[in-house]
Amino acid sequence: MSTVLIVDYDPLWPQRFETLRSGIWPAVADLALSVEHVGSTSVPGLAAKPVIDMDVVVPRAKLRDAIARLATLGYAHRGDLGIPDREAFARPAGSPPHHLYLCPPDSPAHANHMAVRDHLRANPSVAGDYGRLKQRLAREFPDDIDGYIEGKTAFLVDILRARAFPEDALEVIERRNARPPVQREGGQDSGATHD
Numbered sequence: 001m002s003t004v005l006i007v008d009y010d011p012l013w014p015q016r017f018e019t020l021r022s023g024i025w026p027a028v029a030d031l032a033l034s035v036e037h038v039g040s041t042s043v044p045g046l047a048a049k050p051v052i053d054m055d056v057v058v059p060r061a062k063l064r065d066a067i068a069r070l071a072t073l074g075y076a077h078r079g080d081l082g083i084p085d086r087e088a089f090a091r092p093a094g095s096p097p098h099h100l101y102l103c104p105p106d107s108p109a110h111a112n113h114m115a116v117r118d119h120l121r122a123n124p125s126v127a128g129d130y131g132r133l134k135q136r137l138a139r140e141f142p143d144d145i146d147g148y149i150e151g152k153t154a155f156l157v158d159i160l161r162a163r164a165f166p167e168d169a170l171e172v173i174e175r176r177n178a179r180p181p182v183q184r185e186g187g188q189d190s191g192a193t194h195d
Helices: 013-028 060-072 108-122 124-140 145-162 167-177
Strands: 034-038 052-057 076-079 087-090 098-103
Touching (some): 013 034, 013 060, 052 108, 060 076, 108 145, 108 167, 124 145
Antiparallel strands (some): 034 052, 087 098
16 A cells, blocks of 8 residues: 655755656657657646656557567566556666656647646646645545545546537546445445445
């Protein structure tokens, strides 16, 4: 079980991203369109988990090649982890804490990452509200990542709705971020809601 830890913004996060990006880019430069700093550490002033999130944007036809290239750098491919069009990787041993994803340019997951990042960067007061929400949720759910994720979903969906995300895509995000159903003895879903 991991602890949900939210810390104040660290002005060194962009530099950490750039260091990671500069190690990855030479291996994928002829395949990738970009390497994007996404997630809360990419938003100046935003409290966040101290983990850099990165999307390597690669055309669909080059995904297999990019996976193989990242393997030469020590990244272990983990599949999509239930998020279509987003390939996840375990980071190389000894590297700074970060999450790395390969996404085609039309990936809904990548569009989600970019829309939230760009909205929060353009709206510091919204970013401040989001940071306070994350800090409160980390206090309420210090050992419950599902509760933490579920607690911030409505805020993120509101951002995506403001960015004109399709309603069907928002419904998928809400379902994915909902706490898993509680199982009764014998494996039956209790139908309980998680308030």
